[in-house]
Amino acid sequence: MGLISTVLKRNSELEWLFDLELGDEVSQRAYLKKLALETCINFIGRTISQSEFRMMKDNKRQSNDWDYLLNVRPNTDQSAADFWHKFIYTLIDENEVLVILTKSNDLLIADSFTRDEYAVYPDVFRDVTVKDYTFQSPFPMDKVIYITYNNEKLTSFMDGMFNDYADLFSRMVEISLRNNQIRGTVGIDSSQTLDEKTQTKLQKFIDKLFNSFRKNSVALVPKLKGFEYDEVAKGEGNGQSIDELTKLKKSLIDDVANILGIPNALVHGDLADYETSIKAYVKFCIGPLVKKIKDELNAKILEKKDYLAGSRIEVRGITEKSPLEVAEAIDKLIASGGWNRNEVREMVGSERSDNPELDKYVITKNYQSAGLVEGGEKK
Template identity: 45%
Template sequence: MGLFDLFKKHSELEQMYDLDLIEDTSDRIYYKKLAIATCVNLIARTISQSEFRIKKKGIVQHDEFYYKMNVKPNRNQSASEFWETFVYKLIHDNEVLIVKTDTDDLLIADNFYRNEYAMMDDVFKDVTVKNYTFRRSFIASDVIYLEYSNDNLSRLVNSLYTDYGELFGRMLEFQKHNNQIRATVDTENVNPKDPEKQSKMQNFIDNMYQAIKNKAFAIVPQQKGFTYNEQSDRASSSVEEINKITNGFLDHVARALGIPPALVRGEMADVEKSTRNYMTFCIDPLLKKVKDEFSGKFIEKKDYMNGERLDIRRVSYRDLFDLASAVDKLVSSSVFTGNEVREAAGHERSDDELLDRHIITKNYTELEKLLEGGES
């Protein structure tokens, strides 16, 4: 008899096999989703705090674009919700599409089909947002479309999880086995043909089991002809090995996204260095992708050539007062003007003319003047 014949003949065995498979993998899938959600949500929360603005000759334009990007992109989402969804789809799905409606709302597509062309604009069809599917098609020049990387993150994580999932499953089963309560019950003078006595005995065993399972201290009354013998292995065990496996998987996902593993694990040692690397190698490259795509769609070529720029002011991990000494040196050494420093710090230029002048403190002078006995 073949294996498939056995399943056909015993349908209950086939059903048991499917249920065991589902139950066995559910816990492992949870940890995979947790690792992805931890990393992606961290990036989404960081970018959602950015400020998107267009500058003309260094002056921020508080126009319709500024309102849509930073306040209300559409009637159902705030800007922070919009950008969190944007980043999650970009990283998790490897691509994201934003379309503009007739009412100038910006919507993030849940599903779409893309026709790619070499010499013409790509065409996006069957664009679906929530439960609504657009009947018309959109061309590439009329939408915002970004791809995160060449490799799909889900495919990468699934490949990595093939090995980690098997290892994690075996460790989980081992820990369950070590901590399992196993016991035998010996009964005497119980007539197997007497259903009433069997029922009473079974109820007693069930209540005893629940007491042992749910209570820290369980008292079991002794019964004549009834003996309870616990066979469990009381060897001490811990979940430290399981935590090492889950943290190892989380570390690999974090590295794939450019996040320092110490940051997602919440380690406080040298947190400033980890945060700096996170902003430099994860957030800034992602914002560069966004900036390039939005600049090409919202700024005309002639305006761009005349100095109009899209500026993204990301959240800073350092307090402004921490930069006070460095700002003083930059300005007092005459290397930068006050307005140049303000722009570098993410603030708007001031109308004060003094902030456009190069100044130098009295103790800065040339070496030749010092040798000539000049004032220092």
């Protein structure tokens, strides 16, 4: 009541009113950048995490330590799915990923490192840090798994675009809030200039009024002599709608998805063109990533002589379709005699069978040249 009584007894010039804060600054929408990156990168990460890595020798799968590390437990703290998810996220977000093999046979994804580049010798990675531990010994290029994604770091490449989107989104939110807010005026009767202490108290009182209107569906204002509050306008719901804000966020995600090669229909869950989108996604986004991973694993895990002798690391489970989805096509391939059944099993991601019958070529259709067709009467 001391503040109100002071206000009632004083009159003042208007200059001090300009020091009062009657609103908030427009906030930066940093979460827009995180939303777009998380949506698109995690979409790819979840896909790659379903891969199966096979150690092959003469087209037969081999079981060894690498098979366990790549498919079951790469290290003591991560499952294979978690490991490959983080692997892809780091690769795309940081534009590179480094994996080291420790003396305890754990595969670890480096959080930071320093790379020393050489012209004719293998590059060396120093100060490799995983979580809070930094390895003192260096790691040469031929002893690590190292993949780059693009020519430029994705986040730095898109910073300018994200800033523009953030400014636009902030302004749209600001306009929407302004068009739906309740406005009022405060009248103060004072006879002299208010000192700094009284101004501070008055500012706190106005802040309470502002927060009351902003946070509560119902707010009461004391109507006292010398202090008047008049409501001058009510929000009528005009201006930017929620749909327009949603479209802006969707547009940002679309731009990121296009850069990464993800069809927009897939990332938004649109099933209208699902089959076409899946084919494009596998061919232009997942296929190149799988090829990069497979080439690096073959180069770093296998010796050159073993590779030339028929050893391979294959990545299965992503680019192949389910046999039930292509059953009709499988029947035609086998029936024409162009492929045997073991070759078709490999096409759909299954392992070859030891049954020698499946290595034979069979023809169940009457495929032959026109000159060999018999029938009719000879003249």
